[in-house]
Amino acid sequence: MNGTRISEGWDLPHGGRIRLARPGEVPAADALLDPVGVRVESLAAQGVDDGSLATLLKAGLDGGQNALALAVATAIAGKELKDAVPGLSLLLVAEDPQRQIVGALTAMPPYSVVAALADRGVSGERLAFLCMVIAKISGLAVADTARGRGIGTQLLKRATQIYQQLSFQLVYGQFDDDSATLPAFYASRGFTVKAVGESEDLSVFLGVPLAVHSGPTERLFTRWRR
Template sequence: MAKKKRPQSGVRLTRQRLVDGVAGPDGARIRLARPEEGPRVGELLKLATDEIEQAHIDGVAAGKCGTWLLDGLAGHDRAMTEQLVRAAYGGKLQEGALSLSLPLVAQDRDGELVGALLALPPGTVVQTVQQAGYEQHALLAMLKYAKIKGLAVAEAARGRGMGAALLKRCAQLYWQLDFMLLFGEFEVERALGSFYARQGFTVLEPGESTDVGFLLTGRPISLGAGPGEQLFFRWKKS
């Protein structure tokens, strides 16, 4: 009997691998979402949260999401910083945020999209740093912190490790690009704490917060979840 091929685990992400996909569980591929997949990505993400903005789905459909991240993976070390500064001074910071967002999909062996993840710059953190009087640090936060806005797997594909595979590749990409913090929130009633804990995240109790600002500003900045939600986060290992 032929041995079952195991998904690649130690592969380093490159621009081409992110576009083409890397091996996931049960013959799936984990890759960047394609423009024509925008509507399906939106359908999947709405299984996880009602807070997915249409601008994000439109950004996927227009091919605007993740473009600066791809440049970073291609080895253009200063590309993200320079493009973000130009966007800020040109009044196009929202467009820049789309370019730093990450829409990942899990495509099964039959070619169907069965999972999706969307990560993006954390607007709340950026705004908090700006209000504290650290304008330049706010831009830096967009290149050091990322928020998982939504993670969902189609019901028929659950229990096969798709969600864990999407999270793994999301974290790998941001760590390769020298981001420091990956975080998100989930509704308490969904009881996802044990899932995120198994993926290496710290999960806080409802109402708890954590300090995320000292490394950027030299002063504490608190990050917590909204009412009825729990925060999960993971720092890059030094």
């Protein structure tokens, strides 16, 4: 896969395409994500509208992991780490044959974790590294009228494929435990589904105590790169 492929997208089995969101499409994605309690995070939304979404990921897909590291270093030179976040983020949308957006997935580095570590005095170099090895799937939704066509599976597959090709070591997310279908959905697509409230240890990345936690009624789903 190369950077152009993300923008051009992939055909869906029942017609339509999955592709990177374009300027002006955040409201349509939010309309799908809102019923599951999610909206496109502001840094990713900014990237959609100003054209910086996934630009660093594309550089890495075209030139390899060293190219990704160089692109991130250039993006944050004289700036803040958050300036690189849109370029490391995804908003993938699924459009039907009539070009209506019927599915959305948003993913990005775990910036809330990064910000908390910055407050603890962790160096910028280590934090930038963290943003290049961990990605969080913040939301995934498919319109009721488009379910049963494998759209959610394809969105999840493409997002995971992009990050793992770039040697991201962990892709994860979380969902409310009241869902009867999501545990089996994620487990059957290669993710480990954690127990309610169980955390995932990330200290291996920085050599300091670090974990991502789910809420008291939430479950994490995780996929480590093999």
